[in-house]
Amino acid sequence: MKPRQKRFVFIAVAVAAVAVAVGLVLYALRGNVNLYFTPTQVFNNEVPQGRSFRIGGLVEEGSVKREKDGLTVNFVITDTNKKFPVTYKGILPDLFKEGKGVVAQGKVEADGVMHAEEVLAKHDENYMPPEAADALKKAEAANAASKAAAAPSVAVPVAK
């Protein structure tokens, strides 16, 4: 082998070795690299007991309730499989909305509710103007309506 081929092999082996090492480290840490736990993981007791942790998911539709002091908010985080109630006293970020992503950090107290110290909104990857978002919602509603209307007539054979 020429010296430059030797150097090439050396570099390739070094990069491969480091990649494998980093891969193994990240694999070992996979639980810790995640920023939050899902409600399902909370129900499976995978979360630290009696300590503060983060829970993430969607804010359940219709679950956001403000108390009379105007600051305390109660809502439910769902991953569409399990749900978990959260209470938070403070100012919510702009993107906090029902049906949207959220990450809450806090402790679960004896009442079985997470008392959050911090609530963060998680943005999704969709960028569109408000008119397009409206049109999308209307189309979805129309689709649902036409499906409901079409359901009884499924048995009717379509003439071709």
Added chain:
Amino acid sequence: MAINWFKYSAPTTFYGLAGKLIPWFAISAAILFAIGLYIGFVVAPMDAQQGEFYRIIFIHVPASMMSMFLYMIMAGYAALGLIFNTRLSAMMASAIAPTGALFALISLWTGALWGKPMWGAWWMWDARMTSELILLFLYLGFIALHASIDDPRRADRAAALLAIIGSVNVPIIYFSVKWWNTLHQGATIKFSGTSMHVAMQQAMFTMLLACWLYAIAVVLTRVRSIILERERNTTWITELPEMKR
């Protein structure tokens, strides 16, 4: 017609070529920045959820992409320099590092400015942000390591090894939002296409192209200075017209 690819791998010939190319890249970068910012801030509609705040993506996304692209190119040049022992490759790697570090810093900074009003936090130790911060440290480490060794050829080799090993981090940044739960959202621009509004796409890709041209212009300018500095004792430098005054 056979092209001699190795002709411009010598600093002697590359110096002149780079000098001729710089104005073209610089001028087209300036024009595209103006067009991109105009489309981004005037033509593109506001976002349904974020309102006007989303416009940070026209700077944040191109800067983040450039910081990763430039790292891979820097590592590529560093590898070429190590394997073939070519002088220019190592000089290119050192010329790319400050621009890459700048883009990484812009990416982190604009992300923080956007994160406070949107998420409710300047910073979160999630996988995407932490790995991008490591990328900035890799750039700074490359520059510092190169500067700390007096003999330029030895400095090239040591820094090149750091650059090559650090390239493992780039795929981690890219896939971090897929592999783990992060606060940072997933990829909008995927290999399979994008759901983004057309004017927003145009603004973002114009800005990305402008960033490329800017990066090329700046790197070529910087590599010319490095060539002058490193080859100052050679006869071809003393024979340059700009040296005879």
